[in-house]
Amino acid sequence: xxxxxxxxxxxxxxxxxxxxxxxxxxxxxxxxxxxxxxxxxxxxxxxxxxxxxxxxxxxxxxxxxxxxxxxxxxxxxxxxxxxxxxxxxxxxxxxxxxxxxxxxxxxxxxxxxxxxxxxxxxxxxxxxxxxxxxxxxxxxxxxxxxxxxxxxxxxxxxxxxxxxxxxxxxxxxxxxxxxxxxxx
Numbered sequence: 616x617x618x619x620x621x622x623x624x625x626x627x628x629x630x631x632x633x634x635x636x637x638x639x640x641x642x643x644x645x646x647x648x649x650x651x652x653x654x655x656x657x658x659x660x661x662x663x664x665x666x667x668x669x670x671x672x673x674x675x676x677x678x679x680x681x682x683x684x685x686x687x688x689x690x691x692x693x694x695x696x697x698x699x700x701x702x703x704x705x706x707x708x709x710x711x712x713x714x715x716x717x718x719x720x721x722x723x724x725x726x727x728x729x730x731x732x733x734x735x736x737x738x739x740x741x742x743x744x745x746x747x748x749x750x751x752x753x754x755x756x757x758x759x760x761x762x763x764x765x766x767x768x769x770x771x772x773x774x775x776x777x778x779x780x781x782x783x784x785x786x787x788x789x790x791x792x793x794x795x796x797x798x799x
Contacts, residue, residue, distance in 0.1 A: 723764045731755040738772060738796035747775035753796050770797060 734753050743750035751774045759766035772793035773779050782790065 719764060720762075727755065727757070727763065727768070734770075734796055737799045738793065741792050741796055741799075742775055744775075749775065751775045751777075751792075753793060772796070 731754065734755060738753035739750035741750070751772060753770070753772040756769040756771065757763045757766070758769060770782060770793065771779070772782065772785065772789070774785070774789045774792070777789075782793065785793065
C-alpha cells in the first residue's frame with residue numbers, strides 16, 4: 616500500500632513543485648486581471664490554435680501524390696518503351712527499303728546491260744547488206760546514271776553510211792529498223 620500512496624501522492628506533489636515560466640508570455644496576457652478579459656483572451660487563443668491547426672492540415676503531405684508519381688513514372692516507362700519500339704521498327708523499315716532500292720537498281724542495271732549489249736548486235740544484223748556488211752550502230756544511254764530508273768533511257772541508232780542523228784530526225788524506215796532491233 617505504501618507504494619500506491621507514494622505514487623498517487625507523488626504526481627500531485629510533483630505538480631506543485633513545477634514552476635511555470637511566464638517570461639515568454641506576451642504582456643497583454645500577463646496583464647489580464649479581469650475575468651472578462653481572460654475569457655476574451657481564451658477565445659482569441661483558441662481561435663489562434665484552430666487557425667494553426669488548419670494551417671498544419673493544409674501543410675500535410677498529399678499521400679496520393681506518391682501514387683500519382685508512381686503512375687506517371689509507369690506511364691513514362693511505357694512511353695519510352697513505345698518510343699524505342701517505334702525507333703526499332705523505323706530502322707527495320709529503312710533497312711528493308713534500302714534493300715529493295717538496291718535490288719531494284721541491280722535488277723534494272725542487269726536488264727539494261729543485257730539489252731544494251733544485244734541491241735547493237737541485232738541492229739547490225741538487221742542493217743547489214745552486201746554493200747554495207749558492217750551494218751549500222753545502235754546503243755542505249757541512261758539519262759541519269761545516279762538513279763537510272765527515275766529517268767529515261769535514250770535509244771540512239773546510226774544507219775549505215777549516215778552520221779549520228781537524234782531518233783526523231785531519222786526517216787520512217789530507219790526508225791522501223793531501229794524499233795525492230797529494240798524488239799528482238
